[in-house]
Amino acid sequence: MLAIIGGSGLTQLSNMEIERREVVRTPYGEPSGALAFGRVCDEPVVFLARHGYGHTIPPHLVNYRANIWALKQAKATGIVSVASVGGIRADLAPGTLIVPNQIIDYTWGRKSTFFEGGDTPVRHIDFTEPYDETLRHRLLAAIAAAGDSAMDGGVYASTQGPRLETAAEIDRLERDGCDIVGMTGMPEAALARELELPYAAIGVVVNYAAGRSSSAHGIHFDDIELVLQESMVRVRAVLEGLCHV
Numbered sequence: 001m002l003a004i005i006g007g008s009g010l011t012q013l014s015n016m017e018i019e020r021r022e023v024v025r026t027p028y029g030e031p032s033g034a035l036a037f038g039r040v041c042d043e044p045v046v047f048l049a050r051h052g053y054g055h056t057i058p059p060h061l062v063n064y065r066a067n068i069w070a071l072k073q074a075k076a077t078g079i080v081s082v083a084s085v086g087g088i089r090a091d092l093a094p095g096t097l098i099v100p101n102q103i104i105d106y107t108w109g110r111k112s113t114f115f116e117g118g119d120t121p122v123r124h125i126d127f128t129e130p131y132d133e134t135l136r137h138r139l140l141a142a143i144a145a146a147g148d149s150a151m152d153g154g155v156y157a158s159t160q161g162p163r164l165e166t167a168a169e170i171d172r173l174e175r176d177g178c179d180i181v182g183m184t185g186m187p188e189a190a191l192a193r194e195l196e197l198p199y200a201a202i203g204v205v206v207n208y209a210a211g212r213s214s215s216a217h218g219i220h221f222d223d224i225e226l227v228l229q230e231s232m233v234r235v236r237a238v239l240e241g242l243c244h245v
């Protein structure tokens with residue numbers, strides 16, 4: 001059973017027949033919301049809205065450990081994350097879909113491991129390839145099957161938020177080799193790896209990153225909202241097609 005973590009603009013799957021909702025407690029506290037179990041094109045799926053169903057939990061306060069733990073406990077066999085991002089590279093315009101293959105973590109102060117103290121022996125996971133290649137290719141195939149297109153690969157910069165970046169910060173991320181920037185990729189990806197859950201993400205570029213647009217007035221949230229709404233229709237079509245690939 002695939003798990004889908006929906007980000008901004010995707011707090012529910014309109015094409016998902018929900019069979020039951022389950023409030024799960026974990027040793028790490030409460031997940032962002034109840035898990036929604038159902039079917040997408042007749043395949044079992046569990047859905048979780050990363051920021052809560054009313055979009056009230058900011059990126060730095062998401063209980064990533066509880067979310068991943070709850071999905072594992074629910075017997076998910078893989079996680080597809082949907083995340084809105086800013087485009088750093090010039091060709092990553094709003095509306096572009098991207099399936100990243102690398103990540104750099106700029107977050108701080110987040111609970112980022114299940115292995116800390118107590119009776120749990122320390123474990124160091126291999127994280128050379130942070131995203132699962134098989135699941136990444138399944139996502140790419142589903143995007144193609146939906147008649148859509150996406151950038152295959154790219155480096156995701158995970159920033160702390162909730163504020164957007166300065167232009168100089170984006171310049172630095174670009175020098176670091178980052179292509180897109182978002183606030184939730186980490187520690188989510190690493191926690192999934194710790195629990196041996198294959199993890200891949202579909203990034204939806206909703207704005208040019210700070211200082212990257214020709215507009216002199218910074219980033220407009222009305223514009224983001226519009227792109228989000230349009231793009232999530234496409235993302236839903238992609239998720240619907242996942243069971244065919």
Ligand code: HPA
Binds near residue numbers: 181182183209210
């Ligand atoms: N920066 C960080 N996170 C984001 C952005 C951005 O420009 N757009 C959407 N999520």
